[in-house]
Amino acid sequence: xIDVSATPVLALxxxxxxxGAVQALTDVELEVHAGEVVALVGDNGAGKSTxxxxxxxxxxxxxxxxxxxxxSVQINKPHDAQNLGIATVYQDLAxxxxxxxxxxLYLGREIRKRGVLDEVEMxxxxxxxxxxxxxxxxxxxxxxxxxxxxxxQTVAIARSMLGEPxxxxxxxxxxxxxxxxxxxxxxxxxxxxxxxxAVILISHNMADVKAVADKVAVLRLGRNNGVFEVKSxxxxxxxxxxxxxxxxxxxxxxxxxxxxxxx
Amino acid sequence: xxxxxTTTTADAHVVENPExxxxxxVAVDPRLLxxxxxxxxxxxxxxxxLKAGDLGSIPVVLGLVVIWVIFQSLNSNFLTAGNxxxxxxAMVGTGMxxxxxxxxxxxxxxxxxxxxxxxxxxxxxxxxxxTNGMSEWTAFVLAILTGTAAGAIHGFVxxxxxxxxxxxxxxxxxxxxxxxxxxxxxxxxxxxxxxxxVAKLTSYYFTDVAAAYGLATVVTAGxxxxxxxxxxxxxxxxxxxxxxxxxxxxxxxxxxxxxxxxAVYNQYKGLPLAVVIFIAVLLLTDFVLRRTSYGRKIFALxxxxxxxxxxxxxxxxxxxxxxxxxxTFAAIGGLFIASKIASANQGAGGGDLLMNAIAAAVxxxxxxxxxxxxxxxxxxxxxxxxxxxxxxxLEGIASPVQYMITGGVLLATVVIDAxxxxxxxTAGRA
Numbered sequence: 001x002i003d004v005s006a007t008p009v010l011a012l013x014x015x016x017x018x019x020g021a022v023q024a025l026t027d028v029e030l031e032v033h034a035g036e037v038v039a040l041v042g043d044n045g046a047g048k049s050t051x052x053x054x055x056x057x058x059x060x061x062x063x064x065x066x067x068x069x070x071x072s073v074q075i076n077k078p079h080d081a082q083n084l085g086i087a088t089v090y091q092d093l094a095x096x097x098x099x100x101x102x103x104x105l106y107l108g109r110e111i112r113k114r115g116v117l118d119e120v121e122m123x124x125x126x127x128x129x130x131x132x133x134x135x136x137x138x139x140x141x142x143x144x145x146x147x148x149x150x151x152x153q154t155v156a157i158a159r160s161m162l163g164e165p166x167x168x169x170x171x172x173x174x175x176x177x178x179x180x181x182x183x184x185x186x187x188x189x190x191x192x193x194x195x196x197x198a199v200i201l202i203s204h205n206m207a208d209v210k211a212v213a214d215k216v217a218v219l220r221l222g223r224n225n226g227v228f229e230v231k232s233x234x235x236x237x238x239x240x241x242x243x244x245x246x247x248x249x250x251x252x253x254x255x256x257x258x259x260x261x262x263x
Numbered sequence: 264x265x266x267x268x269t270t271t272t273a274d275a276h277v278v279e280n281p282e283x284x285x286x287x288x289v290a291v292d293p294r295l296l297x298x299x300x301x302x303x304x305x306x307x308x309x310x311x312x313l314k315a316g317d318l319g320s321i322p323v324v325l326g327l328v329v330i331w332v333i334f335q336s337l338n339s340n341f342l343t344a345g346n347x348x349x350x351x352x353a354m355v356g357t358g359m360x361x362x363x364x365x366x367x368x369x370x371x372x373x374x375x376x377x378x379x380x381x382x383x384x385x386x387x388x389x390x391x392x393x394t395n396g397m398s399e400w401t402a403f404v405l406a407i408l409t410g411t412a413a414g415a416i417h418g419f420v421x422x423x424x425x426x427x428x429x430x431x432x433x434x435x436x437x438x439x440x441x442x443x444x445x446x447x448x449x450x451x452x453x454x455x456x457x458x459x460x461v462a463k464l465t466s467y468y469f470t471d472v473a474a475a476y477g478l479a480t481v482v483t484a485g486x487x488x489x490x491x492x493x494x495x496x497x498x499x500x501x502x503x504x505x506x507x508x509x510x511x512x513x514x515x516x517x518x519x520x521x522x523x524x525x526a527v528y529n530q531y532k533g534l535p536l537a538v539v540i541f542i543a544v545l546l547l548t549d550f551v552l553r554r555t556s557y558g559r560k561i562f563a564l565x566x567x568x569x570x571x572x573x574x575x576x577x578x579x580x581x582x583x584x585x586x587x588x589x590x591t592f593a594a595i596g597g598l599f600i601a602s603k604i605a606s607a608n609q610g611a612g613g614g615d616l617l618m619n620a621i622a623a624a625v626x627x628x629x630x631x632x633x634x635x636x637x638x639x640x641x642x643x644x645x646x647x648x649x650x651x652x653x654x655x656x657l658e659g660i661a662s663p664v665q666y667m668i669t670g671g672v673l674l675a676t677v678v679i680d681a682x683x684x685x686x687x688x689t690a691g692r693a
Binding site: 090092094095096097098099103107108109110112115116117119120121123124127 | 493496497500501502554555556559562563565566567569570571573574575576633634635
C-alpha cells in the first residue's frame with residue numbers, strides 16, 4: 001500500500017438493491033481509497049456483479065448513500081459514473097475484433113482534426129499509454145483478433161485508462177486466461193495502483209486476490225461478511241467468510257486431506 | 264472528458280520527439296512484425312501476408328487478368344479501346360448500387376431491395392420530368408431522395424423494430440417493384456430526352472485528350488502528396504512511417520494504371536463522364552469510411568454491436584443511415600442504368616441486377632460477415648462481372664450461360680474468401 005489517503009475515493013453506506021422479490025443487496029458497506037486494490041469476493045449469486053453494476057450506474061440503488069470523494073452523489077446512468085471518473089472493464093470484453101488496437105482504444109471518442117480522424121495523434125498517444133502501462137503487444141496497428149486473450153484484456157483495461165479514471169472496476173479480469181497472461185494482467189493491476197488509481201477487483205481466484213489485493217471485501221447472500229487485510233489474513237479465513245461457516249464442504253475436505261497426510 | 268485533454272496537448276506532435284519514438288519501440292514486442300526497410304522489407308512482408316492468407320485485392324486482380332486474357336484469345340475485339348471504354352461506362356450503374364451494398368455488408372447485414380429501388384428512381388425521374396414536365400434537376404434530386412427515403416424506411420424497421428434486415432428488404436424488393444410498375448402506368452415505358460441530363464450521364468465524353476491525362480495526373484499527384492505529407496506527419500510524431508521508397512513505388516504503380524486507362528479512353532471517344540463520377544464517388548465513400556468517425560462506427564458495428572453500444576455509439580442511427588445510404592446509391596445507380604437505355608421501363612431493376620450488385624461487392628473482397636471491406640472493392644468486382652457479360656456477348660453466348668458463368672465466378676470467390684478466412688484464423692489474423 002502506497003500512501004493511502006484518509007478520505008476514500010468511493011464509499012458505499014448501507015446500500016440496498018431489490019429486483020422484484022429478490023433482495024440482491026442488503027446494507028452493503030464498501031470503501032476504496034486511492035492507490036488501493038480492493039478485491040470483491042463472494043460465491044456465485046453473492047451480489048458481486050450487482051454491487052459493481054450499481055457503482056457503474058447500470059442499476060440505480062434503492063437505498064443507501066454513495067459517497068464520492070467525501071460528497072454524496074447520485075449514480076443513475078452509466079454516463080453519471082463515467083463523468084465522476086469510474087471506469088468499468090467487464091468480463092466479456094468490449095472490443096471490436098476487426099478494428100486495430102488504436103481504433104479500439106479510441107472507439108467512441110476518436111480524436112478529430114477538422115472533422116477527420118487524426119490517426120497519427122491517436123497512434124502516438126496509444127503508444128505512450130501502452131508504454132506507461134508496460135503493455136506488450138505485437139503492433140498497435142493489428143486487429144484485436146490477432147491478439148491473445150491476455151493481450152486483449154490488457155488492451156481493454158488500457159482503454160478504460162484513457163479517461164484518466166479515479167476508480168477502475170475490473171470484473172474477473174483473469175478468468176479464462178493462462179498462467180503467463182494472468183501474470184500480465186496482475187502486473188497491470190499493480191501498475192494501476194502505483195499510478196494512484198483506486199481499483200475494485202472482482203475475482204474467484206484466491207491466488208490472484210492474495211497476489212495483488214490490499215483488502216478483501218467478502219459478500220455473502222447480498223450482505224457484507226467481513227473486510228480483511230490481505231497480509232494478515234489466511235486464505236482459509238477468507239474462504240470460510242465466503243462460504244459463511246467454518247464447517248462446510250471446503251473445510252471438511254481440507255480437514256480430511258490434512259488428516260490423511262498426518263496418517 | 265478525454266477530448267478536452269486532447270486539445271491541450273494537440274500541438275505536441277509537431278515537435279520532434281526522439282524520446283517518445285525510442286520509448287514507443289519498447290511498448291511493441293520486438294519479436295513480432297518488425298518490418299525491414301525498403302524493397303527487401305516489401306518482399307518479406309508480402310511472403311508473410313501470403314502465408315497468413317492476407318491477400319487483399321490480389322485474387323480479384325489476377326482473376327480479372329485471367330478473364331481478359333481468355334476473352335481476348337477467343338475474340339481479338341475484346342481488348343480494344345472501344346470495348347474497354349464501353350465496359351467501363353456500362354459498369355457504373357451496377358457499380359453505384361454495389362457501393363451501397365458495401366456499406367450494408369460492412370454492418371454484416373444485407374439489402375435485397377436495391378434492385379427494385381433503382382428501378383423506382385428511374386421511373387420517378389421519368390414520370391416527374393417527362394410526364395409531369397418538372398425541371399430536370401428537381402426531378403433528378405427527387406428521384407435520388409426517393410431512394411434515400413426507401414432505404415431509411417428499411418433501416419427504421421430494421422433498427423427500431425428489430426425485424427431482420429433480410430426480411431425487411433425482401434418485403435421492400437416486392438413493394439418497390441410494385442410501386443415502380445404503378446407509377447409507370449399502363450404504357451409501361453417512358454422514353455427520356457436523349458439530350459437530357461440523365462441521358463448525358465452515360466453518353467457524355469470529355470473529348471479533349473487533356474481531360475483524361477489531366478485527371479490521371481491529378482489522381483496520381485494527389486495520391487503522392489497525401490501519402491508523402493501523411494508520412495512526414497507520422498515521422499514528426501515519432502510513430503512508424505512508410506519509407507519514401509514505398510511511397511514512390513506505390514505512386515509509380517498507380518501512375519502506370521491511371522495513364523494506361525487514360526490512353527485507352529483517348530483512343531476512343533475520350534474520358535466518359537460516368538467514370539469520372541464513379542471515381543469521385545469511390546474517393547468520397549472511401550474517405551468517409553476510413554477517415555471519419557462515422558465510418559469508424561460502421562466498422563465497429565460490423566465487428567461487435569455490443570462493444571459499439573458500450574463505446575457510446577448510437578447503434579440505431581448508424582443502422583438507419585447506412586440503409587439510407589444504400590437506398591441513395593441504389594437510386595443513383597438506377598439513374599445511370601436508365602441513362603444507358605434512355606428510358607424507364609417495367610423491366611428496370613429486375614433480372615440479375617440485384618445479384619450482380621451483391622456479387623460485385625463480394626467478388627471485390629467485401630466480407631459477407633461484416634466489418635471488412637472497402638468501397639474500391641465494388642469497382643474491382645463490377646469490372647469482373649461486366650467484363651464477363653461483354654466477353655460472352657461478343658461470343659454471341661446467350662444470357663442463360665452468362666448467368667451460370669457469373670454464378671460460378673461468385674461461388675469461386677466466396678470459396679476463396681472462406682479459405683482465406685480459414686488461413687487467416689490459423690495465422691491468428693482473422
